Amino acid sequence: MLRMPEFTLERPRSLAQAIALLSEHGPAALPIAGGTDLVPNLKHELFTPSVLVALEHVPELRGVRVEDDGALSIGAMTRLAEVAIHPDVVARAPALAQAASLVAGPQLRTMGTLGGNVLLDTRCQWYNQTYFWREALGFCLKKDGALCHVVAGGQKCVAAASNDTAPALMTLGAVLELEGPDGPREVKLDEFWVSDGIRNKKLAQGELLVRIRVPAQRAGHRGAYGKLRERGSIDFPLLGVAARVDVERGAGGDERIAAADLCIVALAARPLRVKRVAEALIGKSARGPELEAAIEAVADLAYKQCHPLANIPGDADWRKEMVPVYVRRTLFAAVTGSGPVHHV
Ligand SMILES: Cc1cc2nc3c(=O)[nH]c(=O)nc-3n(C[C@H](O)[C@H](O)[C@H](O)COP(=O)(O)OP(=O)(O)OC[C@H]3O[C@@H](n4cnc5c(N)ncnc54)[C@H](O)[C@@H]3O)c2cc1C
Ligand code: SF4
Incomplete structure (x- = not known):
């Protein structure tokens, strides 16, 4: 049986508190949303934080609404099960609703969030394994090792972005609303990615994804x-x-x-x-x-x-x-x- 490592769980009640906790603990802390990807990764010792900052009770990260300009604003903590059937998402962003409906299985969609899906770690069959398994193989570039098992002699990790909602949000021109110790900022999802399987996103230390904005689409959008x-x-x-x-x-x-x-x-x-x-x-x-x-x-x-x-x-x-x-x-x-x- 794989055991959970020890950690302290912080439960902030506001976005400001969550950001302050992440700043206070630095790289030792990680945010946790639904935990459906993070928890298996902790058990596999892919991440070893001593503090988890739960986003569950942060009100700013919740809710789906239509803005005055017709844009759809979805809180990062919105569960995938809700994204899949929410009438505004189905009507205004059908590819997103469909992608959310096909993530994992029903239990995981009930816990898993849209924010956690956008920020999902890249995946590789040589990496998403137990410590024992990875050690037996000599580890790899992405974690604890110096070589790649996919590209012989490769110097760059090519682990795959595997988040279903990411391509759907890209076709919709989505914008990420982020907030960290240096304040809020916005980035187009297209410009958020990096071609590096070790860390494929431009997310600063201690920064949180707050909301995902899908601009208003034209009348004949499909x-x-x-x-x-x-x-x-x-x-x-x-x-x-x-x-x-x-x-x-x-x-x-x-x-x-x-x-x-x-x-x-x-x-x-x-x-x-x-x-x-x-x-x-x-x-x-x-x-x-x-x-x-x-x-x-x-x-x-x-x-x-x-x-x-x-x-x-x-x-x-x-x-x-x-x-x-x-x-x-x-x-x-x-x-x-x-x-x-x-x-x-
Ligand atoms: C058996 C199984 C099958 C799966 N199948 C699929 C699949 O088919 N498609 C798919 O896309 N995914 C799949 N997943 C992965 C996962 O369930 C989903 O990607 C889910 O959407 C992750 O959301 P979460 O809220 O659980 O994220 P978490 O696990 O809580 O977090 C994921 C990562 O994002 C970070 N994070 C989360 N929210 C924020 C935030 N607001 N700001 C900053 N950082 C944040 C966390 O620190 C962590 O690094 C599967 C998982 C399992 C166990
Ligand atoms: S370096 Fe990246 S692509 Fe290569 S084996 Fe490791 S996780 Fe996979």
Whole structure:
């Protein structure tokens, strides 16, 4: 049985108190939200904090609301189960609601939060293991060692960003509202990532994610999320595809694509935005052979730009062949409003 290490639990009642506690204890302290990722990581001795600062009772991190400008503001402590079914999220950010609905299983979505999902540590089959297992292998660059088991001779960790909601939020143009000892700041989610599996986000020491803001979308906004995984009931993504396909009615009354985006997770250290998707889709009909040809072109772009590695389970060649399959299905699901795309 894996045991929990000893730590002190702090329970602040305000954002200011939480930030003060994190500043006071420095690198010895970590925030804990739902704990669904942090607790297994503590048991695996991947993190060894002596203080945990629970975010459970911090009111500033709670609640879903629509701002005056139509933006959706979601508190970092909002549970994934709520994000998945909240009427404002479903209506304004369908790809996000669908991605949240496919994270892990029901119990984990009941505890796990949107903030914890955005800030999820990268994953690797050589890293998310017990201390005993990792020690037997000589550890690795990400923790306690000096070599990478995925890229022979590699000097950079390529553990995979595996958070389902990240690509969905990227297609929605989400902004993170952060606050730390130096005060509040905002960063576009696109600009938050770093291509380094050891630490793939620009989050300062002691800084907290307070809220996630999804700007108002155009009237014809459509989105979907598609997820490949071994067991539909619980697993992390082997591939997570978020699509945005906004549609407008043209002068002739036909529906045409007005905006498009495609972001993919579970490849490398940061979520990937597939390039030239807007060029391939904007202006095309939202139905029939013209749509099918445009989607086929995007599936081909994604196939060429995505390079799954042996960092997470699932044969990398098979995962590559699944890229165009899931891109095609997810784009059709976005246009037709029939997502999410997954198997059970
Ligand atoms: C069996 C299993 C299956 C899973 N499957 C999936 C899956 O399919 N897809 C997926 O995306 N995830 C999956 N997870 C991981 C996890 O359940 C989710 O990612 C969840 O959303 C994490 O949220 P949390 O609130 O539990 O985060 P926590 O575990 O509490 O925290 C995660 C990290 O974020 C930090 N943190 C949390 N909130 C804040 C904040 N507001 N400000 C600053 N730092 C913060 C913590 O310090 C920690 O480093 C799975 C986990 C398990 C155990
Ligand atoms: S990719 Fe995996 S094996 Fe390589 S350094 Fe990162 S965690 Fe370790």
